[in-house]
Amino acid sequence: MRIALAKILTLKPDVLLLDEPTNHLDVESIVWLEEWLADTFDGALLMTSHDRDFMNRIVTRIVEVANKTVTTYGGNYDFYERERDIRREQLLASHKRQQDMLAKEEEFIARFAARASHAAQVQSRVKKIEKIERIEIPAEERVVRFTFSEPPRSGDDVVVMDGLGKEWPLPDGSVKPVFSGVSGIIKRQSKIAVVGVNGAGKSTFLKVLAGQTEPTSGTINLGANVELGYFSQHAMEILDPKKTIFETVQEVMPLANRGVLMNLLGAFLFSGDAVDKRIENLSGGEKSRVVLATLLGRPINFLILDEPTNHLDIRSREMLLEALQSFAGTVVLVSHDRHFLRHLVDRVLEVDHGEMRVYEGNYEYYLEKSHHFAH
Numbered sequence: 546m547r548i549a550l551a552k553i554l555t556l557k558p559d560v561l562l563l564d565e566p567t568n569h570l571d572v573e574s575i576v577w578l579e580e581w582l583a584d585t586f587d588g589a590l591l592m593t594s595h596d597r598d599f600m601n602r603i604v605t606r607i608v609e610v611a612n613k614t615v616t617t618y619g620g621n622y623d624f625y626e627r628e629r630d631i632r633r634e635q636l637l638a639s640h641k642r643q644q645d646m647l648a649k650e651e652e653f654i655a656r657f658a659a660r661a662s663h664a665a666q667v668q669s670r671v672k673k674i675e676k677i678e679r680i681e682i683p684a685e686e687r688v689v690r691f692t693f694s695e696p697p698r699s700g701d702d703v704v705v706m707d708g709l710g711k712e713w714p715l716p717d718g719s720v721k722p723v724f725s726g727v728s729g730i731i732k733r734q735s736k737i738a739v740v741g742v743n744g745a746g747k748s749t750f751l752k753v754l755a756g757q758t759e760p761t762s763g764t765i766n767l768g769a770n771v772e773l774g775y776f777s778q779h780a781m782e783i784l785d786p787k788k789t790i791f792e793t794v795q796e797v798m799p800l801a802n803r804g805v806l807m808n809l810l811g812a813f814l815f816s817g818d819a820v821d822k823r824i825e826n827l828s829g830g831e832k833s834r835v836v837l838a839t840l841l842g843r844p845i846n847f848l849i850l851d852e853p854t855n856h857l858d859i860r861s862r863e864m865l866l867e868a869l870q871s872f873a874g875t876v877v878l879v880s881h882d883r884h885f886l887r888h889l890v891d892r893v894l895e896v897d898h899g900e901m902r903v904y905e906g907n908y909e910y911y912l913e914k915s916h917h918f919a920h
């Protein structure tokens with residue numbers, strides 16, 4: 546992602562079109578890009594983004610595409626949210642006034658329709674209400690509703706690590722050391738963020754936790770009754786493009802009947818014929834929702850999530866955040882979404898030059914202690 550951005554930025558374009566530029570970027574890069582776009586770049590910028598903080602720093606106008614209409618708001622994302630709610634309230638109020646007025650007119654018409662003496666009045670009122678343009682209330686945008694089934698309780702020590710280390714073998718026969726000497730215990734119900742710059746080794750650490758790859762030194766042991774679910778950073782790429790959404794979830798839950806699967810998919814906003822769409826025709830966010838459905842539909846008590854918010858829109862992120870906040874199990878996650886981190890985690894593991902540092906506090910605490918950023 547950083548290479549792709551660097552290529553574009555060095556062209557010094559007059560107009561930049563960016564489609565979710567912050568996906569996969571680490572916080573340092575996001576902050577750098579934020580500053581560059583806000584202070585250095587003097588061309589025009591049109592972008593899509595699901596990163597609230599990023600948008601708030603940069604944009605002066607929001608164009609909302611919803612309910613088959615395009616609406617413009619002059620301000621940043623926070624302004625847009627407030628203004629959208631105000632406009633919706635106003636619309637609801639005028640809709641109610643109009644409904645009351647129409648009801649009165651119709652009552653008049655019904656009462657006097659049979660009387661010759663009022664024929665002209667009835668006629669003109671019928672015409673009047675025919676001409677009135679009806680105020681329509683757009684359906685509330687639907688959001689993902691993740692609901693975890695109560696997971697079986699795991700032992701108090703979910704993961705025990707002792708001198709854990711990982712090196713990747715390289716094609717030229719040498720090795721790339723990623724981290725070493727990691728010891729510690731992941732306790733039940735902790736919510737842990739793994740942070741670090743791009744390439745630091747976050748995904749590697751999560752793969753070791755998830756048993757996707759063997760450690761090269763030390764040991765890792767899962768506690769009793771740990772049911773693990775893993776969302777990889779490239780989870781979407783392992784979906785079979787030719788399969789339908791329904792076939793995809795059916796494959797991971799072969800014992801569930803059609804009703805159960807349809808309910809699950811409904812919670813992830815796929816209903817009716819939509820479940821027969823092929824994976825290859827889905828948007829990025831839709832693919833993420835399919836993967837999350839295959840993961841969260843099962844009774845798991847230890848979630849390992851590698852950038853699960855990539856491609857999800859802001860409302861779906863909010864829902865995922867709320868679901869994870871109330872999740873009774875244990876969570877280890879990588880995310881570059883500062884809003885998400887701030888409101889979820891109670892512990893931060895930082896991977897930096899092969900070392901793993903533990904911050905026994907929330908994300909704000911980590912920012913304070915690590916002195917990485919001015920803000």
Ligand SMILES: Nc1ncnc2c1ncn2[C@@H]1O[C@H](COP(=O)(O)OP(=O)(O)OP(=O)(O)O)[C@@H](O)[C@H]1O
Nearest residue numbers: 571713714721723742743744745746747748749750
């Ligand atoms: N399968 C692999 N074989 C060889 N090297 C690898 C492999 N996977 C990762 N690496 C290397 O290990 C280092 C850590 O990669 P990793 O994917 O864990 O980083 P990350 O912190 O998740 O980065 P990002 O924020 O970009 O996702 C990188 O230098 C990467 O090039």
Ligand SMILES: [Mg+2]
Nearest residue numbers: 747748749778
């Ligand atoms: Mg990664």
